[in-house]
Structures are given as C-alpha cells and as structure tokens.
Amino acid sequence: NAGVMQNPRHLVRRRGQEARLRCSPMKGHSHVYWYRQLPEEGLKFMVYLQKENIIDESGMPKERFSAEFPKEGPSILRIQQVVRGDSAAYFCASSQTGYNTEAFFGQGTRLTVV
C-alpha cells in the first residue's frame, strides 16, 4: 500500500516562472492537506481539500498560490510567478477522515527559486 506520493521531489524555478507540485494521497484517503516548511522552521498549514472542494485555504497566501484536488488525479499546488521567498519544502498529507485524525505525510517537494 503506497504512501502519500509527491512529485517532483526537487524543483528549480527561475523567478517569475510557475511551479506545479503534485500529491497523490494514500489509497482510500480523500482528505488532503498542504503544509510549507521553511528552512529550520516547523510546518505551517496552507490549505485543506477534499475531492473537488477547497475546505480551508486560510494558510495560503492570497496571491499567486492556488490548490485543487480534482475528481480524478492528484492534488495540485500551483505557485505562479515564483519569488525567492517561495523557496521551501512543500509537504502534502492525507487522511481518511477530515477531523482530528492521523495524517500521513509525503516526502515533500523542495522548491528552489533562483
């Protein structure tokens, strides 16, 4: 039973380009969360999605960031016009139910903006 799969593992983008990060949840999980981890810091919640719905995006910057979790396929975190401050590790987690439950994390995508 595969865990949470994220790709790519490493992504380098020039300032102004777009970054697309993908997350396939564990089998049977329909709840996905994205967290961002800056160097030497803890993880910060960004967004929570269920299939085809954004439930809570309170942790996501209002501009340039968007997320989706379509009926078919992985969840996508999209960052438009990246800036150096977007360089971080982005982790996706999934769970079976949405509330107060165990969440399993993927290995992350390390985004570097040059």
Place this chain on the structure above:
Amino acid sequence: QQQVKQSPQSLIVQKGGISIINCAYENTAFDYFPWYQQFPGKGPALLIAIRPDVSEKKEGRFTISFNKSAKQFSLHIMDSQPGDSATYFCAASEPGTYKYIFGTGTRLKVLA
C-alpha cells in the same frame, strides 16, 4: 494562543540515554497531540500521539507524558540510539478541525 512552543531547539544525547523534548500550548481547546519524526530530506512520520484523557502513552521506547493542568506534553525516548537522530516535531489540533499547529522542532543527535 495558537502557538505550540517546543524546546530545546537541539539536543545531544549519549547512546543508551534518555532524550526528553518538551512542548507547551495555550489553547485549552486542543485535544489531539501527535509527535512526528523527520529525517533529513524526508517527510514527517507519525511517531506517537495522545489525547488529553490520558496522562501517558507508551509505544516501545517512545513515551508521551501529558500534563493537562500545566498545558504541557513531552516526548521521552528511552535507550536512545544513533538511528533516532532526527528532527522531532510536536503538534496539536482542535476537535472538529484538521489543521495541525506544529512546534518549531528539536534536532536530536544521539552519539554512538
């Protein structure tokens, strides 16, 4: 109120020793407290978790102690091994929510 304060920032322990990491919170509504272990270049992995209706939970060499009145919880790693060298994060969440509030992490190094 939403913060979880974690200490120490880094910890060095001899092989076979006990590693202790502490976390404190303000929000009394938190009712789920997981600990995650993260190796360099990897994602956080759930280690052990506790709810406030118990004061202690043990799984193998890992124990969570929970003090509801003090709003503190801690992770104890008994018989620490070099393979335990990693960064440990405590977290908390409220009932009916899905957001984890993470501590800032403790980098543990166990010397052989």
